[in-house]
Amino acid sequence: MNEKAMRKSRWQTVIFLLIIIVLTYLSSAITRFNFVEGMATIPEAIGWIFSNLMVTQESMDKLPKILEKLAETIFMSIAATTIAAVISLFLGLFGSKTTKVNNFLSVFARFIASVSRNIPVVAWSLVLLLSFGQNSVTGFLALFIGTVGFLTRAFIESIDEASQSSVEALTATGATYLQIVSKAVIPQCLPQILSWVLFMVETNIRNATLVGILTGTGIGYTFDVYYKMLNYNAVALVTLCIVITVIIVDLISNYVRKVIL
Amino acid sequence: MSLLKIEGLGKSYTADKQILKNVNFEIKAGEFVSIIGPSGAGKSTMLRCINRMVEFNEGKIIFNHQDVGSLNNKELRKLRTNIGMVFQHYNLVPRLTVIENVLHGRFGYKTTLQGVLGRYTEEEKERAFYLLEKLGIHEHAYKRCDQLSGGQQQRVGICRALIQEPKLILCDEPIASLDPSSSKVIMDHLKSISTEMGITCLVNLHQVEVAQHYSDHIIGLNKGEVVFRGEGSELSAEQIQKIYETNTKDLIIE
Numbered sequence: 001m002n003e004k005a006m007r008k009s010r011w012q013t014v015i016f017l018l019i020i021i022v023l024t025y026l027s028s029a030i031t032r033f034n035f036v037e038g039m040a041t042i043p044e045a046i047g048w049i050f051s052n053l054m055v056t057q058e059s060m061d062k063l064p065k066i067l068e069k070l071a072e073t074i075f076m077s078i079a080a081t082t083i084a085a086v087i088s089l090f091l092g093l094f095g096s097k098t099t100k101v102n103n104f105l106s107v108f109a110r111f112i113a114s115v116s117r118n119i120p121v122v123a124w125s126l127v128l129l130l131s132f133g134q135n136s137v138t139g140f141l142a143l144f145i146g147t148v149g150f151l152t153r154a155f156i157e158s159i160d161e162a163s164q165s166s167v168e169a170l171t172a173t174g175a176t177y178l179q180i181v182s183k184a185v186i187p188q189c190l191p192q193i194l195s196w197v198l199f200m201v202e203t204n205i206r207n208a209t210l211v212g213i214l215t216g217t218g219i220g221y222t223f224d225v226y227y228k229m230l231n232y233n234a235v236a237l238v239t240l241c242i243v244i245t246v247i248i249v250d251l252i253s254n255y256v257r258k259v260i261l
Numbered sequence: 262m263s264l265l266k267i268e269g270l271g272k273s274y275t276a277d278k279q280i281l282k283n284v285n286f287e288i289k290a291g292e293f294v295s296i297i298g299p300s301g302a303g304k305s306t307m308l309r310c311i312n313r314m315v316e317f318n319e320g321k322i323i324f325n326h327q328d329v330g331s332l333n334n335k336e337l338r339k340l341r342t343n344i345g346m347v348f349q350h351y352n353l354v355p356r357l358t359v360i361e362n363v364l365h366g367r368f369g370y371k372t373t374l375q376g377v378l379g380r381y382t383e384e385e386k387e388r389a390f391y392l393l394e395k396l397g398i399h400e401h402a403y404k405r406c407d408q409l410s411g412g413q414q415q416r417v418g419i420c421r422a423l424i425q426e427p428k429l430i431l432c433d434e435p436i437a438s439l440d441p442s443s444s445k446v447i448m449d450h451l452k453s454i455s456t457e458m459g460i461t462c463l464v465n466l467h468q469v470e471v472a473q474h475y476s477d478h479i480i481g482l483n484k485g486e487v488v489f490r491g492e493g494s495e496l497s498a499e500q501i502q503k504i505y506e507t508n509t510k511d512l513i514i515e
Contacts, residue, residue: 169346169365182376188357
């Protein structure tokens with residue numbers, strides 16, 4: 001690179017930065033978002049949070065009921081994830097280049113994965129709400145479909161990455177497809193597979209709250225009800241419970257991951 | 262009597278590029294044969310055509326009186342049990358133990374269910390330990406393969422090929438990722454397999470001197486064509502130049 005080109009590339013950076021600043025200014029002008037005004041309301045908002053979103057003695061009475069809903073949500077997330085993991089394992093095997101059975105199934109698996117993954121879980125909840133109504137099956141299905149998409153994608157990558165060479169070797173010994181999958185592919189990919197499943201359990205417990213608000217199930221529904229009743233103390237308690245649960249699940253899954261890897 | 266006979270073999274992945282062109286040679290039972298040639302000459306493809314890990318387009322391969330090209334899936338599986346394969350990157354299952362990897366070589370003789378459940382007979386297990394001892398790695402039998410050095414992993418790979426009780430072992434650059442002393446150990450083992458056990462070895466190599474030292478016959482491959490066929494001593498500087506298309510003095514010959 002000569003000196004002229006160097007100077008040119010420096011100018012490009014400056015111009016690029018200017019364009020970003022202009023774009024930011026234009027978009028806030030169009031949406032009439034005033035940054036300074038927005039910042040000014042922050043102290044007030046914090047004040048409101050501290051005066052209203054406090055866990056009081058009165059709201060603690062509702063704790064057993066909240067915990068019951070929370071447990072329901074956690075188990076629903078775990079069930080949705082594990083069942084989805086089993087389906088995804090098969091789709092992953094079919095979709096992977098090294099272990100595919102035939103081209104049709106491979107394309108089919110990738111198609112399922114991309115359809116269920118590229119539609120957000122919120123959209124799935126609302127669509128399923130129309131066809132299945134307001135019950136826990138809807139929440140379960142919304143989480144299940146999103147999870148199948150994500151895990152299939154992740155499993156395809158794990159299988160392709162980890163087992164190409166040993167699949168070749170075992171094919172050359174005259175081993176059958178099921179022998180190769182059960183004795184080379186699965187043992188080699190198991191840590192990654194379990195790691196992805198744990199990640200998805202965490203994500204689904206977080207997502208379950210939002211899905212619950214939309215489909216009227218589990219802890220999300222409880223949150224929604226108290227929110228609409230303007231019982232902010234109970235809302236604070238629900239939020240606190242969710243945060244603690246997510247942190248605990250995070251710690252557990254980190255520990256499990258450390259042990260298996 | 263020839264164990265392997267290749268006639269007019271041709272292979273192309275795309276219409277405009279032929280990987281192998283009219284390859285002809287024969288290998289007698291118990292011979293140690295090396296294939297040398299520059300990278301991209303088609304050595305690996307050549308080996309993989311023999312057990313049909315790669316499907317070839319033209320010609321005929323006769324192994325042990327069987328026409329390899331015309332076999333159905335079941336017969337192909339049977340054929341593969343008779344041909345062991347050793348790889349440059351060992352191709353073991355790294356998370357499994359040495360003994361498990363060796364026993365994988367028996368899958369071809371088992372039903373799917375026996376293989377999936379991991380049912381091995383006492384004789385098979387004894388044979389596995391015998392082979393590990395013969396190659397000097399029996400003390401690592403219960404270690405995971407990813408804890409072994411490259412040379413040790415390659416010996417596990419050879420054990421896995423030997424437990425198949427094959428007639429032919431195909432080695433795809435078995436010493437290309439090993440240091441010189443491990444390379445010698447591996448080549449000595451392969452040589453003794455062919456002399457003591459009478460198993461035919463077909464080995465892809467990058468090192469001309471190694472090929473000359475160990476092989477009964479050498480096949481020189483260039484751009485998919487056989488340009489040399491003969492004993493190691495017959496391989497002159499001129500021949501080497503023809504195979505590698507460079508002056509001998511521009512090559513590193515150990």
